[in-house]
Amino acid sequence: MAVFKVFFQHNRNEVIVRENTQTIYVEAQTEEQVRRYLKDRNYNIEFITKLEGAHLDYEKQSEDFNVEQAE
Template sequence: MIYKVFYQETKERNPRRETTHALYLDIDAKNELEGRIEARRIVEENTSYNIEFITLLSDQHLEYEKESGAFEITEF
């Protein structure tokens, strides 16, 4: 399952939409909740990012992300 993680690069400032970034993780999980928990764990262990939101991408959303040109799976 592919998850999109929205984050701020630092926890020092209040989140602003203009500075929100996203990364994509391929998580092998039994269900969506376990995948979100695992995605949060991975990002928190490997970065100092302020995680705003984690969402599971549907097939249609994944295709859109691939076509937009910004799609790249992040590996830690």
């Protein structure tokens, strides 16, 4: 399993505005699995990145670090 950081907007129908970008963390095998997990939410996904090594360690220090489990 890997941890992915997902950058998104809350409304799929709105134009992406960087200042409105939200993030969530999802544990999954692949980026495709993350997208399937989130498909029922009305998210406009900007970008998904796999977190590894020092980058993952840095993100874990954030108060907002809460990982959802993709199924």
